[in-house]
Amino acid sequence: MLAVQQLESGYGESIILRNVSLKVQPGQVVCLLGRNGVGKTTLMRSIMGVLKARKGMVSYNGRNLTKKSPGFRAKAGIGYVPQGREVFPQLTVYENILLGLEASSGKIREIPEDAIAKFPVLPAMYERRGGDLSGGQQQQLAFARALASRPEVLLLDEPCEGIQPSIVDDIRDVIRSIKEEGQTAILLAEQSLEFVKSVGDYFYILEKGAIAWEGGLDALSDEVIMRYLTV
Numbered sequence: 246m247l248a249v250q251q252l253e254s255g256y257g258e259s260i261i262l263r264n265v266s267l268k269v270q271p272g273q274v275v276c277l278l279g280r281n282g283v284g285k286t287t288l289m290r291s292i293m294g295v296l297k298a299r300k301g302m303v304s305y306n307g308r309n310l311t312k313k314s315p316g317f318r319a320k321a322g323i324g325y326v327p328q329g330r331e332v333f334p335q336l337t338v339y340e341n342i343l344l345g346l347e348a349s350s351g352k353i354r355e356i357p358e359d360a361i362a363k364f365p366v367l368p369a370m371y372e373r374r375g376g377d378l379s380g381g382q383q384q385q386l387a388f389a390r391a392l393a394s395r396p397e398v399l400l401l402d403e404p405c406e407g408i409q410p411s412i413v414d415d416i417r418d419v420i421r422s423i424k425e426e427g428q429t430a431i432l433l434a435e436q437s438l439e440f441v442k443s444v445g446d447y448f449y450i451l452e453k454g455a456i457a458w459e460g461g462l463d464a465l466s467d468e469v470i471m472r473y474l475t476v
């Protein structure tokens with residue numbers, strides 16, 4: 246289980262996240278909701294270790310990761326699909342996916358076929374440069390790159406942002422299939438309510454860097470949505 250406890254995090258002088266606690270279990274899709282700028286990406290980056298926590302703890306299966314590097318956390322089983330995808334534009338699709346294997350600390354030497362099979366469009370594009378792909382194709386590439394190291398925790402930061410509906414449907418299917426396999430804990434930050442309702446098991450809403458609400462799908466009422474999410 247991934248656990249975040251009383252996390253405080255920020256940039257320079259400014260504190261962005263305050264007292265944030267959450268849990269994600271294997272086989273579960275936990276959604277992180279909130280309006281623009283509330284701190285969803287800051288939380289993802291703090292879990293991955295790209296941003297160091299000021300206070301609190303990030304742990305996985307009881308192992309304290311708070312002071313560990315992003316590389317260590319990746320080897321410990323945390324995969325990250327960042328907002329904006331961060332595909333390497335000059336590298337080929339194949340090379341981008343190979344970089345995902347680095348996170349497995351040499352345990353996995355070839356791109357796992359079952360991970361790539363979730364994105365059937367990719368193999369035909371292996372020789373193309375990442376930067377030449379469409380936004381939706383890059384999102385699938387970033388997802389496949391994260392899956393290549395067989396992560397046990399998957400952090401997905403707005404995977405549907407700026408993506409055409411057919412690829413959003415593909416991404417939904419991939420998330421559902423990973424959930425059905427039951428091995429992976431997924432933390433999903435996403436603005437589309439329709440999307441999170443279709444895949445999510447549990448929901449946390451951030452407001453001004455703090456958890457303002459949490460609950461299951463049944464409790465995510467129109468009133469809650471109006472109060473915390475409607476722009």
Ligand SMILES: Nc1ncnc2c1ncn2[C@@H]1O[C@H](COP(=O)(O)OP(=O)(O)OP(=O)(O)O)[C@@H](O)[C@H]1O
Nearest residue numbers: 256261279280281282283284285286287288328403
């Ligand atoms: N590198 C940075 N340096 C300083 N402040 C930052 C930095 N990145 C983000 N912030 C600030 O931190 C706050 C939270 O930003 P964050 O990107 O985590 O929000 P978000 O919920 O992911 O928003 P969005 O829905 O637009 O992706 C914002 O006020 C933002 O301006």
Ligand SMILES: [Mg+2]
Nearest residue numbers: 285286287328
């Ligand atoms: Mg964000």
